[in-house]
Amino acid sequence: NAGVTQTPKFQVLKTGQSMTLQCAQDMNHNSMYWYRQDPGMGLRLIYYSASEGTTDKGEVPNGYNVSRLNKREFSLRLESAAPSQTSVYFCASSGLLAGGKDEQFFGPGTRLTVL
């Protein structure tokens, strides 16, 4: 099992450009999440998808859109990148494990710089 995979690992954009961050999980999890991590700010939730076909806003959704393509894949799109979106982006997934435990697994992250 690869767990949670993210592409690309690194990306540099110019202000106004658009791009899509890809995320996939092979653990048959229902829920998927997109976070951004900035120095001293912890992990802030951008959007999440509790199940295939549903998406909801998190704490910092402005400037982003998401698509839950199927149960495995959850993409994050920046339509018009701004320098304030320079950050490390993490995708995560969670689902009920044996014994009722619900653990959130994170991908390796995408480092995005917007010039």
Place this chain on the structure above:
Amino acid sequence: GENVEQHPSTLSVQEGDSAVIKCTYSDSASNYFPWYKQELGKGPQLIIDIRSNVGEKKDQRIAVTLNKTAKHFSLHITETQPEDSAVYFCAARLGSTLGRLYFGRGTQLTVWP
């Protein structure tokens, strides 16, 4: 929503000493409190968690305590080793929101040999 505060933001200890990181939460409806470790250049990884029906949980050198009345929980690492150096995040989950976590701002732990 929930508000999680974490202290300290940085912590330096000598190898073999203990380290304690503390978090408070605001919503008494929160019922699940995981701790994540993030090594440089990697995604966070769950190291231990506790649910609101338990006061303490141990796993080898790490332990977590929960005080529901005071709405705070702590991570304790004993006999620290250089490989414990990382950023640690606490989080809380409201009972009604399956999966969604609210994170603290993180603690950079450095263990000096």
